[in-house]
Amino acid sequence: MTARVSGADVAAQEWKGPSRRYDILKEGVVAIVVVSILTVLMAGMFGSPDEPQLTIKAWAANARDNFYATTVQELAGTSESAGYGPPYNTAGTGLSVGPLAPQKWFGVTHPVDPASDFVITPLHSQQQPADVAAALKRWEAASPDRQAAWATAFDTALTDADDDLTRVRAGDYGPVPALAKGLTAMAVSGALDGVLMAQGGFYQTDFTKQILFLGDGSYLDDAATAAHLQGDTWGMMNETGSYPGQAWLWLYSFWYQIPQFNSDNPDDYLTSHADAIIFYIMAVLSLGLLLLPFIPGLKSIPRWIPLHRLIWRDYYRQQSIDTSGAGGGDSSGDAGGSR
Amino acid sequence: MTTARPDLEFEHGGSSSMWTSRLRRRWMSTLPPDKLLPDRQPAYVASWIYVFGVLTLAAFFVILLSGLVLSFVGPAWYHTSSAGRFINSLHFWSVQLFFIFMVVHLWGKFWMAAWRGRRALTWMTGVVCFLASLGTAFTGYLVQTNFDSQWISFEAKDGLNAVGIGAFFNVANLGQMLLVHACLLPLVVGVVVVWHVLLVRRHGVVTPIDAVAATDPAQDVAGTKVVS
Amino acid sequence: MSSTIGAEETFRVATQPLADVNGPASYLGWGWLSISVPNLIVILVMILLFVLAIVLPFPKDRQNR
Numbered sequence: 320m321t322a323r324v325s326g327a328d329v330a331a332q333e334w335k336g337p338s339r340r341y342d343i344l345k346e347g348v349v350a351i352v353v354v355s356i357l358t359v360l361m362a363g364m365f366g367s368p369d370e371p372q373l374t375i376k377a378w379a380a381n382a383r384d385n386f387y388a389t390t391v392q393e394l395a396g397t398s399e400s401a402g403y404g405p406p407y408n409t410a411g412t413g414l415s416v417g418p419l420a421p422q423k424w425f426g427v428t429h430p431v432d433p434a435s436d437f438v439i440t441p442l443h444s445q446q447q448p449a450d451v452a453a454a455l456k457r458w459e460a461a462s463p464d465r466q467a468a469w470a471t472a473f474d475t476a477l478t479d480a481d482d483d484l485t486r487v488r489a490g491d492y493g494p495v496p497a498l499a500k501g502l503t504a505m506a507v508s509g510a511l512d513g514v515l516m517a518q519g520g521f522y523q524t525d526f527t528k529q530i531l532f533l534g535d536g537s538y539l540d541d542a543a544t545a546a547h548l549q550g551d552t553w554g555m556m557n558e559t560g561s562y563p564g565q566a567w568l569w570l571y572s573f574w575y576q577i578p579q580f581n582s583d584n585p586d587d588y589l590t591s592h593a594d595a596i597i598f599y600i601m602a603v604l605s606l607g608l609l610l611l612p613f614i615p616g617l618k619s620i621p622r623w624i625p626l627h628r629l630i631w632r633d634y635y636r637q638q639s640i641d642t643s644g645a646g647g648g649d650s651s652g653d654a655g656g657s658r
Numbered sequence: 659m660t661t662a663r664p665d666l667e668f669e670h671g672g673s674s675s676m677w678t679s680r681l682r683r684r685w686m687s688t689l690p691p692d693k694l695l696p697d698r699q700p701a702y703v704a705s706w707i708y709v710f711g712v713l714t715l716a717a718f719f720v721i722l723l724s725g726l727v728l729s730f731v732g733p734a735w736y737h738t739s740s741a742g743r744f745i746n747s748l749h750f751w752s753v754q755l756f757f758i759f760m761v762v763h764l765w766g767k768f769w770m771a772a773w774r775g776r777r778a779l780t781w782m783t784g785v786v787c788f789l790a791s792l793g794t795a796f797t798g799y800l801v802q803t804n805f806d807s808q809w810i811s812f813e814a815k816d817g818l819n820a821v822g823i824g825a826f827f828n829v830a831n832l833g834q835m836l837l838v839h840a841c842l843l844p845l846v847v848g849v850v851v852v853w854h855v856l857l858v859r860r861h862g863v864v865t866p867i868d869a870v871a872a873t874d875p876a877q878d879v880a881g882t883k884v885v886s
Numbered sequence: 887m888s889s890t891i892g893a894e895e896t897f898r899v900a901t902q903p904l905a906d907v908n909g910p911a912s913y914l915g916w917g918w919l920s921i922s923v924p925n926l927i928v929i930l931v932m933i934l935l936f937v938l939a940i941v942l943p944f945p946k947d948r949q950n951r
Contacts, residue, residue, distance in 0.1 A: 330775025339947035350716035362747035421822025524833025594820035612773035
């Protein structure tokens with residue numbers, strides 16, 4: 320006689336019912352062989368993406384005006400790096416959402432001073448032409464206020480002229496134009512890549528300064544746009560070339576597509592705080608996935624939408640045979656699992 | 659179970675103060691050999707959905723193997739070597755297969771409500787595997803040393819900085835990311851995967867929803883007394 | 887001839903990708919929804935595998951212990 324015990328109790332007990340043969344080792348070996356063959360086939364047929372790295376030399380060579388203008392922004396403190404805040408500098412306070420301000424709490428742990436790190440120190444590391452050397456001397460002899468005045472004035476003038484040097488109005492820009500010219504020449508020659516790489520030492524593995532500087536300009540950004548990698552076009556999920564990307568990042572990428580997180584107004588709260596808010600949303604959702612077995616409602620979805628009746632259809636069919644035929648007699652269930 | 663060896667008396671009787679004996683006894687009662695390496699499973703384990711767990715494991719194995727080769731030769735080798743490019747491709751596609759199989763496995767386990775019967779920890783370790791794998795893949799993309807790495811590090815820094823993680827986890831530091839990707843996270847994923855698989859072995863495959871307990875002795879192949 | 891071609895070269899030729907997967911991908915989009923064709927293929931494959939897995943019959947256990 321088959322007793323009807325509740326499903327919950329049964330799940331917690333050792334299964335004593337019908338069983339079937341199972342070769343766990345064979346299953347593992349077959350799986351490894353199948354997956355290995357699949358992998359070799361796909362690797363052989365499609366290769367893998369490897370879009371060559373961008374260099375500062377290529378940036379200065381292909382987008383010279385933009386490189387020059389970015390250099391001026393670094394000196395003026397108007398570049399993205401210059402105003403970033405922690406963990407690079409104290410120019411900003413970082414993002415806070417309600418009482419949560421971890422960006423500020425952890426402070427500056429990777430100090431970056433764009434004017435010094437991207438422009439002045441590299442210029443100092445090499446013998447410069449006479450005009451650039453003189454400009455360096457003049458820059459360093461000036462007070463910070465004077466430096467800011469020169470650089471800001473030139474930055475504004477350059478922006479007004481759409482980065483076209485030939486159309487910049489006359490003004491008191493001090494040594495800034497010469498410094499920018501000197502750095503551009505260094506970049507075009509390839510020397511700047513080397514200097515930023517070594518950073519006065521020998522061994523180093525930290526590329527923070529290079530990536531911040533490269534990202535301040537349009538060269539990296541334009542390459543990303545061309546490859547469909549921008550955050551507001553589902554770029555987080557995409558890969559270079561025609562390769563599959565990270566489809567598993569679809570939900571993280573999704574929030575950045577919502578107009579509220581994506582507006583053109585930089586003062587809009589949700590847009591300006593998107594990075595923090597979306598991260599917290601994903602953290603909460605991940606926690607929800609982790610704790611799913613304990614969340615009422617969510618944990619009952621498999622019961623409400625009974626896909627499991629398809630998966631275990633043989634079992635349920637046998638179960639209804641057993642219960643309809645059982646009564647007080649022997650179960651018609653099979654012993655040993657054979658059907 | 660009786661033993662003929664008096665020196666093994668402590669295995670089943672009395673209280674042993676020895677850590678080794680206690681651990682062995684605990685292990686043998688929780689995961690005896692026939693649970694670790696079974697040759698039978700419940701008859702209801704009869705669906706193709708069940709193979710996606712082992713397929714995920716197999717893909718993990720190929721990832722580790724191809725990753726070992728890449729770690730031996732360094733992150734820049736594959737840019738200039740055809741053999742390197744092929745090994746990189748193996749690593750790339752095994753990762754794609756890994757996530758495909760893992761997600762199908764996750765879908766299956768959700769619709770089976772596989773956390774039932776005190777299996778919540780199995781579900782949770784599975785989710786941790788998933789999340790840790792996301793992190794491992796992420797650091798992998800960062801250490802390709804190509805344009806993709808440059809862009810991903812430039813973008814990801816903003817999200818991580820916004821929540822303070824960037825203060826100590828620097829996506830632009832190739833050395834840090836390479837070690838996290840090739841050493842730290844594979845170890846974490848490996849340990850949690852082993853834990854997850856042992857939990858499945860320990861608790862057995864979850865019974866069907868609304869399953870009925872088998873109490874008819876004729877249905878019990880093990881021959882031991884069944885629950886009534 | 888193969889004796890004059892090094893192992894590296896042979897490997898390179900043997901492992902040339904069959905498809906040009908380095909050109910830009912095609913994208914399908916509706917409004918703010920946009921998905922690359924390769925990603926769409928991956929997602930469709932996952933859905934197909936799931937559906938087939940729960941629908942296709944599983945071999946019966948024909949032998950007893």
